[in-house]
Amino acid sequence: MNKKLITGPQEIDILHWMSRAALEMIGQSGFGYTLDSLMEGATPHPFSEAAKALSPTTAKMMLLREYLLPTLVKIGSPRFRRWVVDHIPMKRIRAMRDIVDTLDRTTTEIFEGKKRTLKEGDEALSKQVDQAKDILSILSE
Numbered sequence: 001m002n003k004k005l006i007t008g009p010q011e012i013d014i015l016h017w018m019s020r021a022a023l024e025m026i027g028q029s030g031f032g033y034t035l036d037s038l039m040e041g042a043t044p045h046p047f048s049e050a051a052k053a054l055s056p057t058t059a060k061m062m063l064l065r066e067y068l069l070p071t072l073v074k075i076g077s078p079r080f081r082r083w084v085v086d087h088i089p090m091k092r093i094r095a096m097r098d099i100v101d102t103l104d105r106t107t108t109e110i111f112e113g114k115k116r117t118l119k120e121g122d123e124a125l126s127k128q129v130d131q132a133k134d135i136l137s138i139l140s141e
Helices: 013-030 046-060 062-072 078-087 092-120 123-131 136-139
Strands: none
Touching: 013 046, 013 092, 013 136, 046 062, 046 078, 046 092, 078 092
16 A cells, blocks of 8 residues: 555545455454455455355345245255256356355365364464464364
8 A cells, every 4th residue: 555655645445445454354363364465466365255245146136035045945955955056057146156165165174274283283283273362263272
């Protein structure tokens, strides 16, 4: 941001930066994991992109969500329902599938990493968890 201001006053999108900062604070305090480097021009973390896309994508699927989904979740096994989602030719459903997959994959990686750290008993890693102030580490002890 400082580089932008060298040439003089400029408009800054505060909502954009506040959203990024909020997500990073959630990642650090909740999981001890960085979800956004907060550097200008940095490639966004996939979790960050998925989290930002979740609400608008959900809003576009209101009819499906309100009227069909409560019935559809009762049909077949989870594996069958996943097969159906993978084969429905609707962009919104596939977008929601990808968002959920990204959120699930990232949170699973974070959780499994914390579990692995505690299980391995590596002194440096255990020390890292002991000194951690994130909620997930505290609950894992």
